[in-house]
Amino acid sequence: MLRSISLTGRVKLGFAVVGIALGIAAPYIFDRFVIGLITLALVGGLFAQSIDLLGGYAGLITLGHAGVSGTAAYGVGYMAAKAGAGFPAQIAVGFLAGMVAALIFGVMAMRSGGVYFIMVTLAQGMIVWGLSIRLFRITGAENGLTGIPRPPGVELYWQYYYLTFAVVVLCWGMLGIVVNSPFGTSLKGLRESETRMRMLGYNTTGQKLYVFLISGFFATVSGILLVYLNGFISPSTVILAASAIGVLQAILGGIGTLVGPMIGAFIIVFVQNVVSIYVARWPTLMGALFVVVVLFARRGLVGAISDGWNRWLNRNQAPGINEPVLTSTNQPSGP
Amino acid sequence: MTTAVAPILHVDDVTVRFGGVTAVSGVTLQVERGARWAVIGPNGAGKTTLFKTISGEVHPTTGRVLLFGTDTSRSTPYRNAQRGLGRTYQVTELFQALTVEENLSIAAQARAPSRFASWRPLRIKGWIDERITGVLEQLHLSSERNTLVSELSHGEQRQLEIALALATEPEILLLDEPAAGLSAAERRIMRDLVEELSRDLTIVLIEHDMEIALELVEHVLVLDNGQVIAEGDPDSIRADDRVQAVYLKAD
Numbered sequence A: 001m002l003r004s005i006s007l008t009g010r011v012k013l014g015f016a017v018v019g020i021a022l023g024i025a026a027p028y029i030f031d032r033f034v035i036g037l038i039t040l041a042l043v044g045g046l047f048a049q050s051i052d053l054l055g056g057y058a059g060l061i062t063l064g065h066a067g068v069s070g071t072a073a074y075g076v077g078y079m080a081a082k083a084g085a086g087f088p089a090q091i092a093v094g095f096l097a098g099m100v101a102a103l104i105f106g107v108m109a110m111r112s113g114g115v116y117f118i119m120v121t122l123a124q125g126m127i128v129w130g131l132s133i134r135l136f137r138i139t140g141a142e143n144g145l146t147g148i149p150r151p152p153g154v155e156l157y158w159q160y161y162y163l164t165f166a167v168v169v170l171c172w173g174m175l176g177i178v179v180n181s182p183f184g185t186s187l188k189g190l191r192e193s194e195t196r197m198r199m200l201g202y203n204t205t206g207q208k209l210y211v212f213l214i215s216g217f218f219a220t221v222s223g224i225l226l227v228y229l230n231g232f233i234s235p236s237t238v239i240l241a242a243s244a245i246g247v248l249q250a251i252l253g254g255i256g257t258l259v260g261p262m263i264g265a266f267i268i269v270f271v272q273n274v275v276s277i278y279v280a281r282w283p284t285l286m287g288a289l290f291v292v293v294v295l296f297a298r299r300g301l302v303g304a305i306s307d308g309w310n311r312w313l314n315r316n317q318a319p320g321i322n323e324p325v326l327t328s329t330n331q332p333s334g335p
Numbered sequence B: 001m002t003t004a005v006a007p008i009l010h011v012d013d014v015t016v017r018f019g020g021v022t023a024v025s026g027v028t029l030q031v032e033r034g035a036r037w038a039v040i041g042p043n044g045a046g047k048t049t050l051f052k053t054i055s056g057e058v059h060p061t062t063g064r065v066l067l068f069g070t071d072t073s074r075s076t077p078y079r080n081a082q083r084g085l086g087r088t089y090q091v092t093e094l095f096q097a098l099t100v101e102e103n104l105s106i107a108a109q110a111r112a113p114s115r116f117a118s119w120r121p122l123r124i125k126g127w128i129d130e131r132i133t134g135v136l137e138q139l140h141l142s143s144e145r146n147t148l149v150s151e152l153s154h155g156e157q158r159q160l161e162i163a164l165a166l167a168t169e170p171e172i173l174l175l176d177e178p179a180a181g182l183s184a185a186e187r188r189i190m191r192d193l194v195e196e197l198s199r200d201l202t203i204v205l206i207e208h209d210m211e212i213a214l215e216l217v218e219h220v221l222v223l224d225n226g227q228v229i230a231e232g233d234p235d236s237i238r239a240d241d242r243v244q245a246v247y248l249k250a251d
Helices: A007-029 A032-057 A066-082 A087-109 A114-134 A157-179 A182-192 A194-200 A204-230 A240-253 A259-278 A282-296 A300-316 B047-055 B077-083 B100-108 B126-138 B154-167 B184-195 B210-216 B234-239 B241-250
Strands: B009-018 B021-031 B036-040 B062-067 B085-087 B172-176 B202-206 B219-224 B227-232
Touching: A007 A032, A007 A157, A007 A300, A032 A066, A032 A157, A032 A182, A032 A204, A032 A240, A032 A259, A066 A087, A066 A114, A066 A204, A066 A240, A087 A114, A087 A204, A114 A240, A157 A182, A157 A204, A182 A194, A182 A204, A182 B100, A194 A204, A194 B077, A194 B100, A194 B154, A240 A259, A240 A282, A240 A300, A259 A282, A259 A300, A282 A300, B009 B047, B021 B047, B021 B219, B021 B227, B036 B047, B036 B210, B047 B062, B047 B077, B047 B085, B047 B172, B047 B202, B077 B085, B085 B154, B100 B126, B100 B154, B126 B154, B154 B172, B154 B184, B184 B210, B202 B210, B210 B234, B219 B234, B219 B241, B227 B234, B227 B241, B234 B241
Parallel strands: B036 B202, B036 B219, B085 B172, B172 B202
Antiparallel strands: B009 B021, B009 B062, B219 B227
């Protein structure tokens, strides 16, 4: 069984097994502070993956996705803090709110592409932010909504960590199926040439709406996880920077992959929260890190690692041996 | 002479204006099923605009386009493609970052319901595999199946242009300068490839190289300044003084 999988496939499988084992063992290894950060990074990573499905796979870069996850979070927050509803109703309304936001966003953005898509989604995110400040009765304006308890059974930090871990692993698996499906492959076609896609018979407008809804689903899940993790929601959850950081995480880790956005999220969460203890100017450090990655690893950290891996394979395997090697690495390196 | 069967493509007195510029002026063209047509003319004659009007990328200002007997004057490219129209581009328009196989799998599924299947992995087997294999053999690209498109030579990319259109199994194929940018040797290969395409497939071809175009088709439409200046079989076109004049002027 294992023999039929390529060396690269086996290495990936190995990383997945180690990652899941580490994820299960984490509460026994790390203290409460670190587990809190890991939970935050997992939620952020799922959010960045939902952005990458649009940006990295379909070539539709969004700067307003916090508007989708934030609407879901506000839905939960309103039902919990204002309406006093039970958990099933909180989650149902949060989910519905997020998906309706994704549908409205998708319908508005689906006829655009490229820079226009970025501008439309940017405006959509700003509208949600504006509403979050204006609609005092629903959102609590600048004060936000506080005192949102976690559902029974996952109140404790490590319980909530395990819930988050399980949901993120499940979503990751689902995303893995989507990007490798016939539809996922056609998204890459959309990224490469919309003109050709139309002429082949693809309704590219419909494709964009569909992928926006799938992406919105995962953004919604991340928004619901986030609001229970923090116990509050405020306009700072839906500001432009919240959407932009998701895009940055995806680029840092490597767009067009699912593991990249997750790695990017871990790096940014840990730089923000750990390095800031020792270094006052951590945003400068993060900016510098970002510039270095963009300059020297165009395809992010995962892209750089996979290029290095393929080079190693090329060197260590005689030609003709089973391993199919990405030929892109045969290009001469350097300027 | 009247035939019982409606032409597969009927361009009926089509005029296309962009602002003050008339790109196509009163063009009429009737293409019967299985026929091979060439549209020739100097640069700026309106050949590509005529193609875009047929494919739905541009809508006629006046006149009608009928595809398979249906008025498609206001239709869109994807709807026309679903009806059975294929089109290639003069400037290569491929999925550069994907492999040849991935390109063709996208094309092969373009007219199948599975193109929206998102909750199961893509598997190249069954009819998809057969179609990809068949198209690759037809276009002499079998050995490049797993190559990234960006690493193909220009000639191979031109061949893949046609392969992509064929993978949708069109009934009528518009070829926009298939030999554009090719060397003399590559042009001969391309000429043979087009020649060998199924006779069931209706082909309309734009080609700047008049000799290649005339060898491949039975019917020719000559455009100049958006107007039809001649129409007929290759021999009569070769002998036509107006066509000679236009080409001599252009060269």
